Amino acid sequence: MANYCLQTQALSYSFSPDHPILNNINLQVEEGSIYGFLGPNGAGKTTTLRLVLGLLKHQQGSITIFGKSLIENRREILSKTGALIESPSLYNHLTAIENLSLLQKIYQCPKERVKQVLELVSLTETGNKKVSQFSLGMKQRLSIAVAMLNSPSLLILDEPTNGLDPNGIIEMRELLKHINRQQGVTIIVSSHLLSEIEKLVTHVGVINKGSLLFQGTLAELHDRQVQQSMLVFETGNDVTALRIIRDLGLEATAENGKLLMRMMDKEKIALVNEQLVKNAVPVYAINMHKNDLETIFINLTNKV
Amino acid sequence: MNEFIRSLQSEWMKTRRTAASWLVVIGAFFIPLIMIVISAVKADKLPARYQSPVFWQNHFANSWQIMAFLLLPMGVILATSLITQIEYRNNTWKQLHATPQRFSVIFFAKLTVIILMMLQFFLLFNLGIYFSGIIPLLFSKAAQYPPQVFPVAFFLKTNLYFFIDCLPIIALQYLVSLQFKNFMVPLGTGIALLVAATFAIQWKYGYIVPYTYAALNYFQLRSSAVQPGPAVNIHLLAVGYFALFIITSFIFYINKKDKC
Numbered sequence: 001m002a003n004y005c006l007q008t009q010a011l012s013y014s015f016s017p018d019h020p021i022l023n024n025i026n027l028q029v030e031e032g033s034i035y036g037f038l039g040p041n042g043a044g045k046t047t048t049l050r051l052v053l054g055l056l057k058h059q060q061g062s063i064t065i066f067g068k069s070l071i072e073n074r075r076e077i078l079s080k081t082g083a084l085i086e087s088p089s090l091y092n093h094l095t096a097i098e099n100l101s102l103l104q105k106i107y108q109c110p111k112e113r114v115k116q117v118l119e120l121v122s123l124t125e126t127g128n129k130k131v132s133q134f135s136l137g138m139k140q141r142l143s144i145a146v147a148m149l150n151s152p153s154l155l156i157l158d159e160p161t162n163g164l165d166p167n168g169i170i171e172m173r174e175l176l177k178h179i180n181r182q183q184g185v186t187i188i189v190s191s192h193l194l195s196e197i198e199k200l201v202t203h204v205g206v207i208n209k210g211s212l213l214f215q216g217t218l219a220e221l222h223d224r225q226v227q228q229s230m231l232v233f234e235t236g237n238d239v240t241a242l243r244i245i246r247d248l249g250l251e252a253t254a255e256n257g258k259l260l261m262r263m264m265d266k267e268k269i270a271l272v273n274e275q276l277v278k279n280a281v282p283v284y285a286i287n288m289h290k291n292d293l294e295t296i297f298i299n300l301t302n303k304v
Numbered sequence: 305m306n307e308f309i310r311s312l313q314s315e316w317m318k319t320r321r322t323a324a325s326w327l328v329v330i331g332a333f334f335i336p337l338i339m340i341v342i343s344a345v346k347a348d349k350l351p352a353r354y355q356s357p358v359f360w361q362n363h364f365a366n367s368w369q370i371m372a373f374l375l376l377p378m379g380v381i382l383a384t385s386l387i388t389q390i391e392y393r394n395n396t397w398k399q400l401h402a403t404p405q406r407f408s409v410i411f412f413a414k415l416t417v418i419i420l421m422m423l424q425f426f427l428l429f430n431l432g433i434y435f436s437g438i439i440p441l442l443f444s445k446a447a448q449y450p451p452q453v454f455p456v457a458f459f460l461k462t463n464l465y466f467f468i469d470c471l472p473i474i475a476l477q478y479l480v481s482l483q484f485k486n487f488m489v490p491l492g493t494g495i496a497l498l499v500a501a502t503f504a505i506q507w508k509y510g511y512i513v514p515y516t517y518a519a520l521n522y523f524q525l526r527s528s529a530v531q532p533g534p535a536v537n538i539h540l541l542a543v544g545y546f547a548l549f550i551i552t553s554f555i556f557y558i559n560k561k562d563k564c
Contacts, residue, residue, distance in 0.1 A: 089399035
């Protein structure tokens with residue numbers, strides 16, 4: 001049985017009775033994983049993460065982190081959790097060191113930790129520069145340093161790449177991979193772009209309109225990708241070919257001079273091909289049209 | 305207790321280089337500076353003034369005049385609103401509330417910072433009053449150091465009263481500032497109540513408006529014949545209002561659904 005770092009059960013939330021935001025969310029985040037929490041804007045990602053951090057008043061369902069209930073163990077859980085919710089939460093009139101030092105007092109971590117996390121995000125040279133003079137990329141990195149200050153076991157990052165340029169996104173991805181591998185930190189990272197976190201995550205949860213549509217490993221999402229792939233037959237006589245395929249008890253559609261079939265096992269493909277050739281239907285090509293993950297994501301989110 | 309001290313240290317660090325911290329320093333030395341300039345302009349009248357047996361009481365009362373009526377309440381309104389604005393302006397409430405602290409600790413640590421800033425203001429203002437009494441002696445060779453022994457007890461007692469009298473303003477401003485992201489709401493509320501207080505002061509029951517207490521205390525300090533002051537103990541009322549507003553503020557804060 002998997003060991004879950006974070007689990008929600010039947011988590012529901014609404015700002016008003018007739019306007020539900022989350023509906024029966026059952027998140028299962030495995031320990032040591034990088035969990036990509038995906039969904040279009042307004043899907044309910046931020047609301048879920050705010051509930052998980054105790055920033056919104058709990059309404060329905062349960063939240064368990066490190067095997068303990070959030071409501072009863074809020075402070076203990078937060079002492080082992082780091083977070084970045086949407087835009088950077090930094091005191092702009094203070095320096096990077098001052099921002100970290102004031103939190104170091106609360107977390108009671110060693111003073112050396114301030115230097116360590118600044119090194120981790122490559123911000124040791126900022127000196128007396130106030131945060132207001134930082135670029136967005138620097139602010140995001142400092143926010144990661146803030147989230148890492150208490151050496152958390154769980155890191156919750158809501159859209160950490162928002163506003164970053166492609167280089168910044170790559171840097172952030174490498175940094176998170178490094179934190180996960182070197183320090184064994186479980187990371188939940190939300191995004192509205194699958195392509196942005198596809199190369200980072202081990203697990204994926206897809207949410208739309210407040211409902212969790214898919215949850216599993218990245219490999220399972222890839223399996224779904226294969227399942228949703230199409231076989232494309234190019235033949236010399238589509239009408240006859242279509243009849244032969246249907247006679248075999250299979251489904252096919254003709255589109256743009258090609259026959260499209262759902263992906264099937266190799267033996268069935270060979271059988272279809274054999275029957276077509278036997279019935280004098282020339283087969284010019286058999287291809288697999290693979291949906292990319294982005295299309296799977298869009299298909300999932302358009303279903304609701 | 306340790307959790308509160310750590311939270312307080314953290315909150316105090318946030319005030320570095322803020323408008324509120326500058327306001328405390330500039331506000332404290334503004335009136336003393338004006339007093340020095342007035343003394344320099346009217347240097348010929350200094351010898352007689354300094355020989356008064358109640359020189360320090362007069363000097364103290366003169367220094368407090370504008371302060372009690374306008375600058376102190378206005379400063380409290382601004383400083384309290386600016387301290388809570390630190391979190392709103394930097395979008396840091398969510399970060400603060402995601403730290404392993406009790407919400408009550410955050411609430412009272414922030415309030416304590418405001419009160420400490422007020423104490424800092426009182427300390428600096430009194431230093432300013434003292435030096436604005438001493439420095440003018442440099443302008444007039446005829447003027448002598450006041451023969452009166454410096455009335456420490458009088459200073460402490462009167463300061464304590466002024467401090468207690470501005471507590472309801474701190475509490476009400478804190479309540480409003482915590483509820484509204486828009487800086488103009490607490491500021492507007494404060495100014496409106498201060499204007500209301502200036503009218504209420506001449507009313508028999510003006511003491512109902514808590515923003516009048518610093519001015520009413522000034523009348524008592526001057527033993528004003530024009531404005532004899534209310535029959536009730538305004539300092540006790542101030543403490544009562546303070547407790548009422550803080551309890552209300554705490555209930556609102558704790559029950560806020562969205563702590564972002």
